Amino acid sequence: MPITLKDVALRAGVSRSAVSRTFTEGASVSPKTRAKVERAAADLGYAPSALASALSTGRTKLIGLVVSNFHNPFFLEVFDRFTRGLQERGLRPLLVNLSGETDPEASVRMLRQYSVDGVIVASSTLPPSFAGAFRAAGLPVVHSFGRWTDRPETHVVGIDNVDSGRMAARTLLDRGYRKIAFLGGPESATSTQDRMAGFRMALPVDTPLSTSFALTYSFGAGRLEMQRLLADGPPAEAYFCGDDVLSIGVLSALSDAGLSVPGDVGVIGLNDMEMAGWENINLTTIRQPIAEIIDASIELAVLSVEDPDRLPEARLFPCRVTERGTLRPLPRR
Numbered sequence: 001m002p003i004t005l006k007d008v009a010l011r012a013g014v015s016r017s018a019v020s021r022t023f024t025e026g027a028s029v030s031p032k033t034r035a036k037v038e039r040a041a042a043d044l045g046y047a048p049s050a051l052a053s054a055l056s057t058g059r060t061k062l063i064g065l066v067v068s069n070f071h072n073p074f075f076l077e078v079f080d081r082f083t084r085g086l087q088e089r090g091l092r093p094l095l096v097n098l099s100g101e102t103d104p105e106a107s108v109r110m111l112r113q114y115s116v117d118g119v120i121v122a123s124s125t126l127p128p129s130f131a132g133a134f135r136a137a138g139l140p141v142v143h144s145f146g147r148w149t150d151r152p153e154t155h156v157v158g159i160d161n162v163d164s165g166r167m168a169a170r171t172l173l174d175r176g177y178r179k180i181a182f183l184g185g186p187e188s189a190t191s192t193q194d195r196m197a198g199f200r201m202a203l204p205v206d207t208p209l210s211t212s213f214a215l216t217y218s219f220g221a222g223r224l225e226m227q228r229l230l231a232d233g234p235p236a237e238a239y240f241c242g243d244d245v246l247s248i249g250v251l252s253a254l255s256d257a258g259l260s261v262p263g264d265v266g267v268i269g270l271n272d273m274e275m276a277g278w279e280n281i282n283l284t285t286i287r288q289p290i291a292e293i294i295d296a297s298i299e300l301a302v303l304s305v306e307d308p309d310r311l312p313e314a315r316l317f318p319c320r321v322t323e324r325g326t327l328r329p330l331p332r333r
Contacts, residue, residue: 125189140304165198222249238266
C-alpha cells in the first residue's frame with residue numbers, strides 16, 4: 001500500500017495538517033515539527049503528492065516545453081538542458097512536439113488543459129506570433145531562440161541572427177573566398193530569413209551570391225539540397241549553411257562527389273552543436289551559447305510565473321566563430 005500523509009503524521013506524532021503544511025511551500029510550521037515530519041517521511045519513504053500540492057497551492061509546477069524539430073540533433077541537446085534545468089528548480093517539463101505544425105491553437109488548448117504554470121517555446125523557426133498566442137491565452141511564455149526585436153511582445157531569449165549572418169560573411173571574405181553561397185533551412189523560417197539577410201548585408205555589392213534552401217533543418221535535407229546544387233553545375237568556393245546539421249549533410253554530399261573540404265570547397269555552419277566537434281566532422285561554425293540561452297529562458301519563465309504582468313524583455317547573447325577544419329586558414333600577414 002502507498003504511504004499516506006496519515007502514516008507520516010502517526011509516525012511523527014503530529015497532526016495531518018502539520019504534515020501538509022510541512023510539504024506546502026510558504027506554509028508556516030515550526031522548525032521542530034518540520035524536522036520530525038521530514039524524518040518520519042524519510043523513514044517511511046513518503047513523497048508528497050504533486051496533484052495534492054497543485055490543488056492546495058494553485059500551482060502545478062508544470063512548464064510546457066514546445067519544440068518544433070526533433071530531426072535536428074541540436075534540439076536534442078536543447079531538450080536535455082531544458083529538462084535538467086527545470087527539474088533542478090523543482091519544476092516539471094511537459095513536452096509538446098509540434099512535428100512540423102505552425103498553428104499554435106492545438107498546443108495552447110492542450111497546455112491549458114494541463115494547467116501549466118508557464119510555457120517555453122524553444123524554436124528558431126516559428127514567428128513571434130506563435131509565442132504571442134500563449135500570452136493572449138493568459139499563459140506566461142518565453143520564446144527561446146526566437147526572433148530578436150527591441151520591442152518584444154513576449155519574452156525572447158536568443159541571438160541576433162542577422163549579426164550571425166554578417167559574422168559568417170566576414171569570416172569567408174577574410175579567408176579570400178569570393179564565389180560564395182548561402183544554403184539555409186526552410187525559406188519561411190525566421191532564422192533562415194535573418195541569417196541570409198545579415199550574410200548578404202556584409203558582402204561587397206559586386207560579390208556574386210547564390211542562395212538555396214533545404215526543406216528542413218536536418219542532415220538529410222542538407223545533403224539532398226547539396227546534391228541538387230552539384231547536379232546543376234560546379235559548386236561555389238564556400239558555403240554558409242544556416243545550421244550545423246545542414247552543414248554535416250552538405251559535407252556528406254561533397255565527399256560522395258569526390259570533393260575535399262576545405263581543399264575544394266569551404267563550409268561554415270551555425271550552432272556549434274556537440275557533433276560539430278567530432279573528429280570526423282571537425283566543422284568550423286559560429287557558436288551559439290546554448291547553455292546561457294537556456295538558463296536565461298528558465299529564469300524568465302520562473303519570474304513570469306511569479307509576476308504574470310512582468311513587461312516582456314529580449315535577452316541577447318553574443319556569438320563567436322569556432323575555428324576547426326572546414327575552411328582554409330586565414331592568410332598570413
